[in-house]
Amino acid sequence: MILKKKKKKSNFEDCNDNCLEESSFNLDNLITSISVMDTNINIKKKKKKRDVL
Amino acid sequence: MSVVERDKKNELHCAYKHLSAARINFLEVLEKLERLNIENNIEFDKNKIYKLLYVLEKSIVVFIKIYLSEDIKNEDLSKLCNSLRAVRGIFEKEILDIIINNIDKIGDDIMENAIMLDLTDFIGNIANFENHILRCLNYESNISNGTKV
Numbered sequence: 001m002i003l004k005k006k007k008k009k010s011n012f013e014d015c016n017d018n019c020l021e022e023s024s025f026n027l028d029n030l031i032t033s034i035s036v037m038d039t040n041i042n043i044k045k046k047k048k049k050r051d052v053l
Numbered sequence: 054m055s056v057v058e059r060d061k062k063n064e065l066h067c068a069y070k071h072l073s074a075a076r077i078n079f080l081e082v083l084e085k086l087e088r089l090n091i092e093n094n095i096e097f098d099k100n101k102i103y104k105l106l107y108v109l110e111k112s113i114v115v116f117i118k119i120y121l122s123e124d125i126k127n128e129d130l131s132k133l134c135n136s137l138r139a140v141r142g143i144f145e146k147e148i149l150d151i152i153i154n155n156i157d158k159i160g161d162d163i164m165e166n167a168i169m170l171d172l173t174d175f176i177g178n179i180a181n182f183e184n185h186i187l188r189c190l191n192y193e194s195n196i197s198n199g200t201k202v
Contacts, residue, residue: 027104030139034111037132041118 058125061189065120068185071178072113072137078175079109082148085168095155101147108140127190134186141179148172 083102089095112133119129152165159165 027101027108027143030108030136030143031104031111033132034108034115034136037129037136038111038115038118041115041122041129045118045122 057192061125061192062120064185064189064192065116065125068182068189069113069116069120071182071185072116075175075178075182076109076113078171078178079106079144081171082168082175085164085171086148086151089155089159089164093155093158093160095151095158097151098147101143105140105144105147108136112137112140125189130186130190134183137179138183141176145172145176 083106086095086097086102090097115129115133119125119133148168152159152168156165
């Protein structure tokens with residue numbers, strides 16, 4: 001009986017993240033996303049203040 | 054404030070320390086690059102490096118806002134963690150490219166070693182930041198699973 005050697009799985013195969021894609025390393029996208037995060041947090045803060053008043 | 058919230062805040066406090074240390078490491082590398090630009094005429098993409106610095110400093114501002122808010126949203130934290138991971142990746146690649154492309158222009162090895170040391174500190178600090186954020190994110194998921202943290 002010939003035993004077949006099992007193929008070794010690459011560590012990256014299981015990774016579902018898009019960390020290896022080019023798009024995640026786009027600097028302009030990064031700047032927009034951090035600015036969007038900042039504005040979202042500001043909006044949440046304002047809403048909270050309004051609710052308290 | 055509940056125990057979980059207090060523990061999460063403690064983790065965030067440590068994460069903030071690492072993030073501010075990473076900013077100092079970034080500025081150290083930038084200072085050395087600028088000096089190499091003046092003294093050894095080494096060119097680098099200033100636009101890219103300063104954009105990265107902008108993202109890093111903006112992230113610190115966002116992080117402080119998250120820290121000060123009463124309810125810490127896990128989504129915000131994981132997004133912030135991802136963007137800082139990307140900053141680390143781009144910065145590391147950029148600096149290594151600059152050093153490799155100008156290896157003949159950098160006369161003394163001392164400067165190159167100093168940049169590499171600061172870069173390593175930067176990477177380490179961002180990694181520690183990620184570690185604390187992940188521990189912070191684990192608190193809630195472990196509690197919903199019924200396991201002790």
